[in-house]
Amino acid sequence: MxxxxxxxxxxxxxxxxxxxxxxxxxxxxxxxxxxxxxxxxxxxxxxxxxxxxxxxxxxxxxxxxxxxxxxxxxxxxxxxxxxxxxxxxxxxxxxxxxxxxxxxxxxxxxxxxxxxxxxxxxxxxEQPGTMAAILGLDDATVEHICLEISAEGAVVVAANYNCPGQLVISGSVRGIERACEALKAAGAKRALPLPVGGAFHSxxxxxxxxxxxxxxxxxxxxxxxxxxxxxxxxxxxxxxxxxxxxxxxxxxxxxxxxxxxxxxxxxxxxxxxxxxxxxxxxxxxxxxxxxxxxxxxx
Structure with missing residues (x-):
């Protein structure tokens, strides 16, 4: 090669x-x-x-x-x-x-x-956090909802753009919980909490x-x-x-x-x-x- x-x-x-x-x-x-x-x-x-x-x-x-x-x-x-x-x-x-x-x-x-x-x-x-995989939504929708929740005081951001229709979000436990609810309501096929020990790439x-x-x-x-x-x-x-x-x-x-x-x-x-x-x-x-x-x- x-x-x-x-x-x-x-x-x-x-x-x-x-x-x-x-x-x-x-x-x-x-x-x-x-x-x-x-x-x-x-x-x-x-x-x-x-x-x-x-x-x-x-x-x-x-x-x-x-x-x-x-x-x-x-x-x-x-x-x-x-x-x-x-x-x-x-x-x-x-x-x-x-x-x-x-x-x-x-x-x-x-x-x-x-x-x-x-x-x-x-x-x-020091700063407990977690991540979740969001499946079946476009990136712009995920980003918009993360911004809205962050504006209300909880930390949540787009963290891994893995492939079209699969974006991992990262943030505080409260931020991720709220984002998962909002993203499911917006049409995400799945919002899967990941077994990770923190909010990487946030x-x-x-x-x-x-x-x-x-x-x-x-x-x-x-x-x-x-x-x-x-x-x-x-x-x-x-x-x-x-x-x-x-x-x-x-x-x-x-x-x-x-x-x-x-x-x-x-x-x-x-x-x-x-x-x-x-x-x-x-x-x-x-x-x-x-x-x-x-x-x-x-």
Whole structure:
């Protein structure tokens, strides 16, 4: 895969599963080396939880994020033939994409991911919140109702533009409850509360930004080898300063995945390969760009 028409995409939180990366560890020398390096960098055996932990063990933000990131990058390094024309990642997946594009070294990116996870976990405890998936409504209607409820004093915002007809909202528990009621009344097919520990990609993550900003400033970012489509504006970036700013803004801004895939397709990407645990992004890409070829890196 060396064509500019090919992109590699990386999943975010929610793609974890018990036993993740065990096959990679057993079958690929490069992946095994990277997974052992992750254990050393973190100071605990993350792989023990990945291979043998329960779903609950893997659901903790401070474990989930490093686990998905490490699995995704290990899968990428196990395929040295991959030379994507562009990369993108969904939320946390953007860090994996930055390693694939040569912007971040793995040994620099993993401590950043761990710091981000800790900061987000702390923000969740300071400002309890939640998220819900809204199915079957257009984006404009969801945005309008979120604005109305926010104007009344409850926090609720559009957080993940996953694909047409699927938008995740994020905010305070009260804000989400009120929004779910109002969105069902407006014609949503479903308004599903998500089993998450906080209001990711919302103003309630502001305290996590300060902690991450400090870590980002101390980390070396390089010019990207290929365009990195970032969540905040769904546009391609290669310059380190722009990438850093967008990575920081991502914590409180929505993930514009629908717009990202649309922009990649318009720029000539015809093949999307998902790299990491699960198949969530493959399903979303099929709905956003039905003409594109979608596969898994394995």
């Amino acid at each position: 060396t064509s500019n028409k090919s992109a590699v995409i990386f999943p975010g939180q929610g793609s974890q599963f018990p036993g993740m990366a065990r096959e990679l560890f057993e079958q690929s020398t490069e992946a095994r080396r990277l997974l052992e390096q992750a254990n050393d960098l973190l100071g605990f055996r993350l792989t023990d939880t990945m291979f043998s932990g329960s779903e609950d063990d893997l659901r903790r933000t401070d474990v989930t994020q490093p686990a998905i990131f490490v699995h995704s990058v290990a899968q990428f390094v196990a395929r040295p033939d991959l030379a994507p024309g562009a990369v993108a990642g969904h939320s946390l997946g953007e860090f994996s994409a930055l390693v694939a594009a040569g912007v971040l070294a793995f040994e620099d990116a993993l401590p950043l991911v761990a710091r981000r996870a800790q900061a987000m976990q702390a923000a969740c405890q 103003p309630l993550m502001q305290s996590a930004q300060a902690a991450l900003a400090e870590a980002i400033e101390k980390t070396a970012f390089r010019e990207a080898r290929c365009p990195v489509y970032q969540n905040v504006d769904a546009r391609p970036h290669t310059a380190p300063a722009e990438i850093q700013a967008n990575l920081l803004a991502q914590l409180t801004a929505p993930v514009r995945w629908t717009q990202t895939v649309q922009n990649m397709a318009q720029a000539g990407t015809t093949d999307f390969a998902e790299c990491g645990p699960g198949k969530v992004l493959q399903g979303l890409v099929k709905k956003i760009a039905p003409a594109a070829a979608v596969s898994s890196v394995s």
